[in-house]
Amino acid sequence: MGAFGQDIKYGIRMLLKSPGLSIVATVALALGIGANTAIFSVVNAVLLKPLPFPNSDALMRVYEKDQTRGLLRGAYSYPNFFDLREQNHVFEHVAAYHDGDFILTGRGEPVRISGGVVTADLFSVL
Numbered sequence: 046m047g048a049f050g051q052d053i054k055y056g057i058r059m060l061l062k063s064p065g066l067s068i069v070a071t072v073a074l075a076l077g078i079g080a081n082t083a084i085f086s087v088v089n090a091v092l093l094k095p096l097p098f099p100n101s102d103a104l105m106r107v108y109e110k111d112q113t114r115g116l117l118r119g120a121y122s123y124p125n126f127f128d129l130r131e132q133n134h135v136f137e138h139v140a141a142y143h144d145g146d147f148i149l150t151g152r153g154e155p156v157r158i159s160g161g162v163v164t165a166d167l168f169s170v171l
Contacts, residue, residue, distance in 0.1 A: 098171045105136070126164075140167040 060067040095101050108118040109125060121129065121141065130139045144161040 104171075138166060138170045140164045140166055140170045 066136070079160050096104065098104065107121075107129070109121045110117055120143065123141075126139075126141045133139050141162040144159070146157050147160050149156045149158050
């Protein structure tokens with residue numbers, strides 16, 4: 046324990062000897078640790094944690110390829126979704142949703158809100 050105490054005293058003396066370098070090093074460490082924590086939080090929430098639904102590993106998202114607009118992950122039109130649901134022999138259930146912004150009007154000023162249009166069976170699927 047004696048050698049460790051001497052090392053701490055030596056470190057403090059060196060930090061006090063050049064305060065400018067000490068401040069720059071401390072700020073650099075703080076920014077690095079903060080950025081690392083923020084990135085890990087996003088990766089953990091998006092990639093590592095499972096979805097908050099039972100049997101979430103069995104959920105799939107299906108896209109439609111839209112060659113006219115060059116989209117590899119286009120949204121299904123409702124007629125195509127109904128055809129997919131009727132001709133489905135693979136999935137246990139098929140549901141659809143479309144998210145977007147909506148304008149809520151009524152009393153007072155109109156308000157923009159985020160929401161979604163879903164099929165009736167979406168919540169039973171989840």
